[in-house]
Amino acid sequence: MQILGLCFSNSATGVPTHHDAALVVLSYLIAVVASFTALDMAERLRTAAPSSRRFWHFGAALVLGGGVWSMHFIGMLAYRTPFTVQYDAGLTIISGVIAVVGVAAGLQVAERASPRRIVGGGILVGLAVCVMHYMGMSALRGPGDIYYRPLLFGLSVLIALGASTTALWLAVTLRTARQRAMAALVMAVAICGMHFVGMAGTVMVVAPDLAEEADHSLVSGSLLAATIVACMALILGIASMCAYLDRRLEARAMAEAGRLRAINEDLEAVVQSRTIDLTTALGALDDQRRRAESANRAKSDFLANMSHELRTPLNAVIGFAEVMQMPGGGDTLSPRQSEAIEQIQTAGRHLLALIEEVLDFAKIESGKVSISMEAIDPQDLAQGLYGSFKLAADRAGIGLVIASSQEAVAVRADHLRLRQVLSNLISNAIKYNRPGGSVRVEIRLVGDRVLLSVADTGLGIPAHRMNDLFEPFERLGREGLDVEGAGLGLALTRRLVEAMNGVLRVESRENVGSSFTVDLPSATPDQVEVRAPSQGVQVPLGAGPEASVLYIEDNASNIRLMRHI
Numbered sequence: 001m002q003i004l005g006l007c008f009s010n011s012a013t014g015v016p017t018h019h020d021a022a023l024v025v026l027s028y029l030i031a032v033v034a035s036f037t038a039l040d041m042a043e044r045l046r047t048a049a050p051s052s053r054r055f056w057h058f059g060a061a062l063v064l065g066g067g068v069w070s071m072h073f074i075g076m077l078a079y080r081t082p083f084t085v086q087y088d089a090g091l092t093i094i095s096g097v098i099a100v101v102g103v104a105a106g107l108q109v110a111e112r113a114s115p116r117r118i119v120g121g122g123i124l125v126g127l128a129v130c131v132m133h134y135m136g137m138s139a140l141r142g143p144g145d146i147y148y149r150p151l152l153f154g155l156s157v158l159i160a161l162g163a164s165t166t167a168l169w170l171a172v173t174l175r176t177a178r179q180r181a182m183a184a185l186v187m188a189v190a191i192c193g194m195h196f197v198g199m200a201g202t203v204m205v206v207a208p209d210l211a212e213e214a215d216h217s218l219v220s221g222s223l224l225a226a227t228i229v230a231c232m233a234l235i236l237g238i239a240s241m242c243a244y245l246d247r248r249l250e251a252r253a254m255a256e257a258g259r260l261r262a263i264n265e266d267l268e269a270v271v272q273s274r275t276i277d278l279t280t281a282l283g284a285l286d287d288q289r290r291r292a293e294s295a296n297r298a299k300s301d302f303l304a305n306m307s308h309e310l311r312t313p314l315n316a317v318i319g320f321a322e323v324m325q326m327p328g329g330g331d332t333l334s335p336r337q338s339e340a341i342e343q344i345q346t347a348g349r350h351l352l353a354l355i356e357e358v359l360d361f362a363k364i365e366s367g368k369v370s371i372s373m374e375a376i377d378p379q380d381l382a383q384g385l386y387g388s389f390k391l392a393a394d395r396a397g398i399g400l401v402i403a404s405s406q407e408a409v410a411v412r413a414d415h416l417r418l419r420q421v422l423s424n425l426i427s428n429a430i431k432y433n434r435p436g437g438s439v440r441v442e443i444r445l446v447g448d449r450v451l452l453s454v455a456d457t458g459l460g461i462p463a464h465r466m467n468d469l470f471e472p473f474e475r476l477g478r479e480g481l482d483v484e485g486a487g488l489g490l491a492l493t494r495r496l497v498e499a500m501n502g503v504l505r506v507e508s509r510e511n512v513g514s515s516f517t518v519d520l521p522s523a524t525p526d527q528v529e530v531r532a533p534s535q536g537v538q539v540p541l542g543a544g545p546e547a548s549v550l551y552i553e554d555n556a557s558n559i560r561l562m563r564h565i
Contacts, residue, residue, distance in 0.1 A: 034067020102128015
């Protein structure tokens with residue numbers, strides 16, 4: 001029976017053959033060396049970096065495939081027959097290439113080390129070894145034909161598949177050199193077992209009419225032996241070079257790891273030291289912050305509680321100045337005295353406004369400001385402020401315009417605080433304007449928000465000072481101007497707007513003008529309550545009915561002021 005060029009028979013009778021014991025032992029030792037080196041390189045392949053993985057892959061395939069090929073032909077040299085045999089050079093070389101390529105493919109498949117991939121890779125390597133072996137047998141030339149016993153042929157194939165699968169499994173599971181050495185001994189037994197089982201099933205049948213002739217196109221046994229020695233030297237050279245490079249790389253890696261470990265330890269020490277310093281600094285900063293917050297609360301509480309003490313004597317100063325100006329006091333003031341009293345009143349009212357501003361700011365910072373949200377008509381509020389600021393605007397030569405809204409608009413805010421916000425913005429727009437300039441107040445409904453803008457054509461704000469605009473007691477370099485103020489107006493205004501769930505935005509260009517926009521939530525116009533006029537009806541003295549007034553006071557200055565009145 002002939003299959004794929006191989007003849008099989010259980011009855012064929014061949015010439016007597018035997019093996020040279022020394023060469024058999026040598027073939028086993030070569031298998032051991034090749035197995036150990038390949039297992040070692042496969043271990044490096046598993047842990048190698050991606051950049052060097054191809055190198056280890058090729059090296060392991062060349063060492064194991066070449067080692068199996070060398071072991072096979074040394075075993076063939078150990079095969080003694082009554083006649084001289086030669087070898088076909090082409091088939092001999094091709095069998096070696098098949099062994100190397102098959103091992104490389106098997107290592108590639110089994111690289112991920114899953115059971116299915118290990119079995120698949122083992123089958124590839126085993127088939128490559130079988131093809132290498134029987135192609136090498138086909139390269140054998142002698143005066144006759146070669147037959148194979150089917151049972152021993154099949155057993156050799158099974159041994160090749162099992163040995164290859166076992167080799168790949170060991171390559172991905174073994175870690176120490178001692179384990180790999182023991183595995184190499186076992187693998188060499190399997191590889192040699194496959195070869196010599198196959199040789200045991202080989203029958204050399206010599207035709208009676210064939211004379212033994214030398215064919216100079218074939219390779220003799222001595223040349224094959226020299227070739228095998230050269231291949232083994234090459235394999236051992238590659239293995240030694242790989243081992244040397246591996247040790248150098250491993251030593252370098254260990255040195256680098258030691259250096260990195262030392263650097264890491266130094267960094268850990270530095271980090272630990274810095275952490276301690278930072279923790280100490282953070283603790284000190286936290287303590288300072290608590291002290292600063294406590295001092296700030298004490299300051300705010302002090303200012304908020306000083307309202308009565310600060311305003312009472314100032315009210316007396318302003319009140320007595322007004323009493324001195326009242327007609328019917330019996331004393332006639334000279335023009336110089338009248339001017340002095342007017343200056344007292346002006347300075348007193350300005351000082352009172354500053355005190356009120358500081359107290360309001362202190363109340364906000366201390367959380368004591370009260371906000372009462374309601375639906376307000378902002379157009380009506382703005383028109384009411386027009387009368388308050390028209391005279392000041394006319395004196396400064398500034399045009400004041402309250403733009404009329406085309407639709408009913410209502411805003412949800414605190415009436416007193418919103419009036420204070422608009423008053424601050426309009427007052428600043430007039431104070432920091434220029435003669436012939438203008439101030440325009442406009443109210444718009446945008447979605448569910450109401451925008452109240454106050455735009456002026458004044459001095460504007462330098463771009464590099466915009467970040468300081470809302471800082472308390474910051475006047476942005478305008479201290480030299482003849483404009484009264486403490487630099488609290490805008491800071492207080494923004495905090496009041498934010499307390500009413502709003503946003504205060506500003507756009508400004510130096511020497512062109514500024515526009516401040518108050519963005520507040522809208523309300524339904526139907527919810528706006530009609531308010532009584534903020535200024536009551538003035539009744540001339542003596543024109544109304546007589547009345548009694550009960551005045552309760554514990555301050556001596558205020559008592560005297562009321563008696564004068």
